[in-house]
Amino acid sequence: MKTLSFVPTETYRESMGQLLVLYTQVDRLIMEICAERIASAPDEDARLSLAKQVGDESRHVAIQRRWMAQFGTDTTPVISPDQEEMIRQHFRGLPWLEFLADMYLCVEALGSEAVENIVPLADPGTRESLHVPLSDEQDHIAFGVNRLRQELAALPVAQRAAFLAAIPARIDRLTDAFHGLGLDVAHLFENVGADYLALCDAVLQRRDQVLNQVAA
Numbered sequence: 107m108k109t110l111s112f113v114p115t116e117t118y119r120e121s122m123g124q125l126l127v128l129y130t131q132v133d134r135l136i137m138e139i140c141a142e143r144i145a146s147a148p149d150e151d152a153r154l155s156l157a158k159q160v161g162d163e164s165r166h167v168a169i170q171r172r173w174m175a176q177f178g179t180d181t182t183p184v185i186s187p188d189q190e191e192m193i194r195q196h197f198r199g200l201p202w203l204e205f206l207a208d209m210y211l212c213v214e215a216l217g218s219e220a221v222e223n224i225v226p227l228a229d230p231g232t233r234e235s236l237h238v239p240l241s242d243e244q245d246h247i248a249f250g251v252n253r254l255r256q257e258l259a260a261l262p263v264a265q266r267a268a269f270l271a272a273i274p275a276r277i278d279r280l281t282d283a284f285h286g287l288g289l290d291v292a293h294l295f296e297n298v299g300a301d302y303l304a305l306c307d308a309v310l311q312r313r314d315q316v317l318n319q320v321a322a
């Protein structure tokens with residue numbers, strides 16, 4: 107158990123720095139993607155939730171940038187401009203329900219699960235920097251899960267069942283695309299003290315949990 111006398115090694119500092127850069131890049135991308143969605147969202151409730159999220163993500167980016175400067179992180183992007191554009195294009199092309207599934211079940215819920223698993227292992231400053239962002243992510247996930255559940259409830263039974271059955275494959279494709287970015291995430295997580303296989307298990311459990319919530 108790491109305690110008050112936490113002294114980060116250089117390897118820890120570099121790997122945690124890379125994870126922070128990644129989290130911040132993803133938050134900024136989410137901010138841009140959700141901002142673009144506001145105009146085409148199906149109703150006022152969705153527009154307001156997306157707009158709130160844009161503000162939240164902007165705050166997360168600012169908090170993380172401040173912390174990375176203090177932590178002495180090399181803030182060279184870990185996702186290239188081309189990869190960022192590929193991610194934007196993916197979300198841009200999605201119909202509303204698919205957008206909800208990919209953004210909230212996959213990126214927000216599973217991404218947050220991975221970050222949450224790091225928190226107990228992190229140095230106090232990093233842990234503190236993640237406090238506000240992770241609590242806001244819970245709001246975003248709740249919006250996505252509830253909204254998707256409502257939308258699916260309004261569909262014909264067979265269509266709803268088909269959509270639900272296809273979600274695990276959507277998540278698998280996004281996970282493969284994430285690994286295809288070429289970041290050695292397993293190594294980064296191990297270097298900050300995580301058991302990577304246990305972390306993957308936790309993410310899978312979270313996936314099942316959100317799938318059950320959407321299907322409820």
Ligand SMILES: [Fe+2]
Nearest residue numbers: 133163166239
């Ligand atoms: Fe965020």
Ligand SMILES: [Fe+2]
Nearest residue numbers: 214242243246
């Ligand atoms: Fe979020």
